[in-house]
Amino acid sequence: MxxxxxxxxxxxxxxxxxxxxxxxxxxxxxxxxxxxxxxxxxxxxxxxxxxxxxxxxxxxxxxxxxxxxxxxxxxxxxxLFELPTQKDAATYQNLLALLNRRRSIREFTDQCIEPEMIEQILTAARCSPMGLPPSDVQVLVFDSKEKNRAFAEDFCKYLEGMRWLVSPWFLWLMRPLWGKATHEVFSGFVKPLFKVYTEKMKEGINAVTYDAPLAIYFYGTPFCDPADPIVAATNAMIAGESLGLGTCMLGAVHPLIQQGKNAKKFREKHGIRSKSREGLFVIFGHPSVTYQKGIKRTFAAEDIYQQQ
Ligand SMILES: Cc1cc2nc3c(=O)[nH]c(=O)nc-3n(C[C@H](O)[C@H](O)[C@H](O)COP(=O)(O)O)c2cc1C
CATH class of the missing domain: 3.30.70.20 (Alpha-Beta Plaits)
Structure with a gap:
């Protein structure tokens, strides 16, 4: 079978x-x-x-x-195509320099991203490994600042109708069901996020997609390995960096448009083909800020497996 x-x-x-x-x-x-x-x-x-x-x-x-x-x-x-030679491939030094230079960028000039560059990003993302071929990743491209803003405005309206999700009574009710860690994520992160998204939008500030000239939403079909859209989004982000663009992953929209009738309506309205266990937006644009320094990062744990 x-x-x-x-x-x-x-x-x-x-x-x-x-x-x-x-x-x-x-x-x-x-x-x-x-x-x-x-x-x-x-x-x-x-x-x-x-x-x-x-x-x-x-x-x-x-x-x-x-x-x-x-x-x-x-x-x-x-x-099938001819493999690029090792000489043409990025060296570790090149790749590390690219990764070290990357900062999450949320401030962009008004310069749009040409279709050729969008295609270059998608070409790189299509090379991503997948749980099982053929890839079940779906992409939705927002190829202008205006499209991004319209989406973000509608998302904020949609959030207004979901305020109950972060209301004190709901958080109190759910606390024993979803446990301490989720409770803390909801009260410490999701609740203020609702507030900043909706209130800033009323002031004309798009804190959802930051009016980037390009956003790409990576999400899966119901058959998709949940990690696949994230892997594809990562390759797209790296490709964007290699093209000199500023990039930022946006994780907050996806989980909020999965459950319930309103989420389904929202997805249908915006051409999102299905729910997906995981999904990620990546925004791209010409940066209007320049960072002077890199920032060293660490993992929460780095253990060497001890053979039993
Ligand atoms: C999976 C993921 C989701 C993220 N979601 C958001 C988001 O919704 N909004 C945002 O402004 N930044 C988002 N970020 C960017 C992080 O906040 C950013 O990586 C962090 O501030 C560290 O900055 P750096 O990427 O420059 O190291 C996300 C990053 C990742 C990897």
Whole structure:
């Protein structure tokens, strides 16, 4: 039985060109579905794989002789391209410099982001690894400051109708049900967030998407691995940085537009195709501030696993 995703309900098809195959076994080694076997000194399709071909394409990408073709699950031979050389790839030093230079930017000039640059960001984001191919990440592009503001204004109106969610009686009622940590997040973060979003918007200040000239919402279909939109958003953010843009991830909108009838209406109104377990907005723009220093960050814990 195939693993179903929103874009595929059948397994990939494996075509072996036996006349090209040298039985080197590289494809067998990389296929973690065990879809390929060598039997009687020939490469063959395993009649008893784990899931059935998921269409990752690794076997055809590793084959030195173009002896394997995978099709289905959105994949086709045309999707193969020549690998960039290591020389053309970013060095660790380059990458670290890019990551060290990044600051969350929420202040932008009025310069818009050209469609070519948006496409460059999306091209990089499409390279993201995914829980299971084909990717079930969906993206919604807000390609102007005006679109971002209109969305943020409507989001603030929507929040006005949800004030009960941060009201003292509701927080008190939910405290024993959702536990201390969630209670503290709601009283210490979500409640003031409602206030700043809605009150600032009344003053004409967009504290939701900061009137960025570009925002991209990454979210999943119901089949999506919850981490996939976050991984894609991260690659998009890094791509934006490499193009000299300022970027900022925005985590607050997504969880507030998931549950209930009003959330569904809001999603439908704004062309958001489905609910998603995880999702993230990333804003992009030409920065109007310049940071002078980097800031060293640490993790909450960094343990070395102790073998038992
Ligand atoms: C998952 C995630 C969600 C975030 N959500 C928001 C947000 O909703 N609004 C915002 O202004 N910044 C948001 N940020 C930016 C953080 O506040 C920012 O990373 C933090 O201030 C540290 O600054 P730095 O990114 O420059 O190191 C988010 C960042 C991440 C990674």
């Amino acid at each position: 195939a693993i179903k995703t929103s874009r595929s309900s059948a397994n990939g098809s494996i075509l072996i060109h036996t006349e090209l195959c040298t039985v080197c076994g590289k494809c067998v080694e990389v296929c973690k579905d065990f879809s390929l076997i060598i039997k009687d000194k020939k490469l063959q399709v395993n009649p008893d794989p784990v899931f059935g071909c998921i269409g990752c394409g690794h076997c055809m990408a590793v084959c030195p002789n173009d002896a394997i073709e995978i099709s289905g699950r959105t994949l086709k031979l045309d999707d």
